[in-house]
Amino acid sequence: SQTIHQWPATLVQPVGSPLSLECTVEGTSNPNLYWYRQAAGRGLQLLFYSVGIGQISSEVPQNLSASRPQDRQFILSSKKLLLSDSGFYLCAWSIALNTEAFFGQGTRLTVV
């Protein structure tokens, strides 16, 4: 069966420091991969999505970037964190467009 792993679960980082969040999927090949952010409150905002290795689409301009170095690995990065980057980051995967999506456990990032 397919599983998705996301780490770390929580992270406290100073302003101006770099960031690297990792997400991996097991048990499937060539998944669609997504990074979402949930700020204080409820809304989930799509940040990046990828349909294949090296193929990244950005949904909103921001201080973050994403990379997909391997088929089932999706990384969210920043060179210099801002206070406004704080939030709950969720990785998700689906086997194809318009199919059921599954989410990781999330990373709670606090920038101080």
Added chain:
Amino acid sequence: GIQVEQSPPDLILQEGANSTLRCNFSDSVNNLQWFHQNPWGQLINLFYIPSGTKQNGRLSATTVATERYSLLYISSSQTTDSGVYFCAVLTTDSWGKFQFGAGTQVVVTP
């Protein structure tokens, strides 16, 4: 883009009560999912239901695609049902990118 509206925004239930959550969307959809976000933040898949009716234990869902709404029913609610319930949709031209509603915060009291 498609608009997704969930109602009510907040719901307080006594244990054992039944409730209905609603999701309205502004355009035709290819995919609709209901999620439960638990107190630890994890999004749990409840239903993948672009149309029709499904049931899973005390939960059931109905999507009427032609009328652009979906309903999530919670029966005999338990305290573990507390959390935020999200509806998320995909349209033909959304390329797999979900549009989430703002969620319904459910609190079940003993």
